Amino acid sequence: MSVERVPVLIVGAGYAGLSAATLLAWRGVPCRLVERRASTSRLPKAHGINRRSMEVLRVVPGLEDALFAASRAGANESTLIIAESVTSPPIETLVTKISLDATPVSPSRICTAGQDRVEPVLLRFARENGADVRFSTTLERFSQRDDGVDAILRDEASGQETTVLADYMIAADGAGGTIRDVGGVKMEGPGVLADTISVLFEADLDSILPGGGFALYYLRNPAFSGAFVTCDEPNHGQINIEYDSTRDQASDFDEERCEALVRQSLGVADLAVKILDIRPWQMAALLADRMSFGRVFLAGDCAHITPPVGGLGGQTAIQDAADLAWKLALVVKGQAAPTLLDSYEIERRPVARIAIARSIANYVERLLPDRQDIRIREDEYGLLETAMGYRYRSDAIIADEFDDGACVEDPLRPSGAPGTRLAHVWLRRGEETISSHDLIGRDFMLFTGPDGGDWIEAARRIALRSKAPLGVCRLGFDVDDPEGLFLPRLRISPEGALLVRPDGYIAWRSRGRSPDPFATLEASFARVRGFDTGQSSGSHAAAFADASGSGHHHHHH
Incomplete structure (x- = not known):
């Protein structure tokens, strides 16, 4: 029996698995995806890709256009109606904030394509970027060691078995998946x-x-x-x-x-x-009590089952995959500590929780007004907040004094606080108009005000030393902000700086200048990537305590 090695093994070719394969391969991480079915979905099970999902996918060149090309309806062309029948007068027309033009919120538009159209596009991009995708292949069994996962795969056509040694495994085997049972995960x-x-x-x-x-x-x-x-x-x-x-x-x-x-x-x-x-x-409506065990990470429906009213199930799956992809890529390349992966469940599980609550609320409001009893009110937020405004808190975020503990914020009124999604602002680069979100995706990005030259110099030195991807963008130099919206939305001064993760989430913020920008930024950048900065010299530790504020405590797992 042959033995093959691969950094990441993905099981299941739905939205979670295909998105993970595409985004890992695009990041240069070799991965193998196995799917027991013979092909992608022939049925349009899920419909539509929301703005946040498009944001995490559009970083791959050509993918956004290909998804729109696969859809019969144009971007944002959606009608949602409550009625007795399709031809009877509407009881209510749901023109929600989401179905309106949301350019204040995102550069992305909603794609209405069904799952039968989306999956082949993701498959094509996964393969073009170098992912090894195999259909009619089952995961027979697997076991974990300290340094990896031993998986036995079976080719259904030939009956041949292969052992694959993977550094990490992504379980994307769906609502009826069995991988979670091996880890004793409860729904x-x-x-x-x-x-x-x-x-x-x-x-x-x-x-x-x-x-x-x-x-x-x-x-x-x-x-x-x-x-x-x-x-x-x-x-x-x-x-x-x-x-x-x-x-x-x-x-x-x-x-x-x-x-x-x-x-x-x-x-x-x-x-x-x-x-x-x-x-x-x-x-x-079910949520896993854990989204990882050892080196196995659960993504999509095997981790959370969302009532399909409002389309949040597929979105959560795509966004889980995007989160795993950038974190695994850094860890596999040695540019982040393995502890960074602890932040996956800590950040993503609360997002699934509020998606489930919002979906149940949609179900009650749209179909069963007499079943108010099944709503989970304490986890309910508005459609836009749930889809685009969820907040992260973990060791991969360095909180500052502005943290009111809320699970979401209104994306139309961004705070710029660490743990929130970077505000979308239209900027100018040379002759072209771009979104702030066009500057993120592959690397960490340090945004600074026009007087943030010290931060830029520090970032360039750190990028050379840390071998980790860190880009810089200085307002008034690299890009222009004609409407003057960016700094006020980030709540930083012209001397301030903001570190944004590859997923577009703000990791750290300094509202103004720092006495030691190099030490401050170096410590923050290390900490966000899971490296314990306590080992560094005293001056770094002091600058680091100064930068992070006293409100945040570090918890070890």
């Missing part, structure tokens, strides 16, 4: 909310639906509650219908019954309908 939360049947069909939708774009109808029908959604193939649609499992079984939903449900959903009695796929599933 907690409300559990199953509804039994649902999903029907993919073909019909003359052009005659029924006004205009183009992407349409999603939440159906409060006397006969059932459910949803109808348009797909990327013209005249293809999908309905999700809830049923009572005490009265019906999944097997009761034959083609004839599903055709009737499609006609009822659309409100057109004599419509010709061709059924393409009938699939039962359970809507559930």
Whole structure:
């Protein structure tokens, strides 16, 4: 039996696995992705990629355009309506903040493509960037050692087994995944909310639906509650219908019954309908008690199961993968300490928690107004705050005095505080207009005000010494801020500085100048990457205590 080595083994080719493979490969980290199915999803299970997900994906050159090219509807062209049927008068039109133009929040636009269109694009970019992706391949078993994961993979076609020694493994094996069981990970939360049947069909939708774009109808029908959604193939649609499992079984939903449900959903009695796929599933809300064990990291649905109302499940999966990708890349290359990986669960699990609560709230508000009892009010925040405004707190963030302990902030009113997402501001670089987010993605980035030359000099010295990727951007030199918005949104003075991580999150901030910018920045940059700065000389430690403020305590695991 052959033995092969790889820095990262990824199991599962859904949104989490494919995003991880793409972003790791683009960062120059060799990875192997195995998927037991023969191909990517043939069904448009999830619909839409939100702005935050597009932000973490668009760093890969060409990927943003390719995702829009795969979608039938244009960017931001979405209609969300609550109605009895598609053709009956709307009960409510959900023109949320998210469906409006959100250029004040992000340079990214919403892509409405379904999962059947998105996955092949991610697969193509993963392979083009050097990821080794193998379908019809199962993870037979694995064990962990101190220095890695031993995995036995089986090629389903030939039956041949291969042993792979991986430094790290990403479990992206979905809601029914089994990797978490090996680590004794428990799923907690409300559990199953509804039994649902999903029907993919073909019909003359052009005659029924006004205009183009992407349409999603939440159906409060006397006969059932459910949803109808348009797909990327013209005249293809999908309905999700809830049923009572005490009265019906999944097997009761034959083609004839599903055709009737499609006609009822659309409100057109004599419509010709061709059924393409009938699939039962359970809507559930669950969160893993841990998102890692040893060198195994759980991403996507195997770590958190989100009710699919508002599309946060797929987003959380993509963003988990993006978080793991930049952290693993630094650790594999020796540019960060392995302890940086402890921040993955600490940062991402609360994001999944609020995504689940928001999704349950959406489900109640849009479909089941009489089920207020299932809401998790203490974790509920607005749509925009949940999707774009979540905050991180971990050892990879150096908190400053502005930390009110809130889980989210309003992205339209950014604070610039460490642990928040960098504000999007339109800047000028030469002749082109770019977003502040166009300057981040691959490396850490130090932003300074026009009088922050000392910080820039310090950063250049540190970049040479630490062998870690650290870029610099000085306002008024590298870029211009014609509207004068950037410094006020970051809440730093013209002498101040801001260290932003590759994921666009602020790691550290100095509102003004420092007596020893080199020592201050060196200590902060080391600490954010998991290196214990207590080992350095006394002057560094003192500068470091000064920079971080007394409010933050370091906790070891």
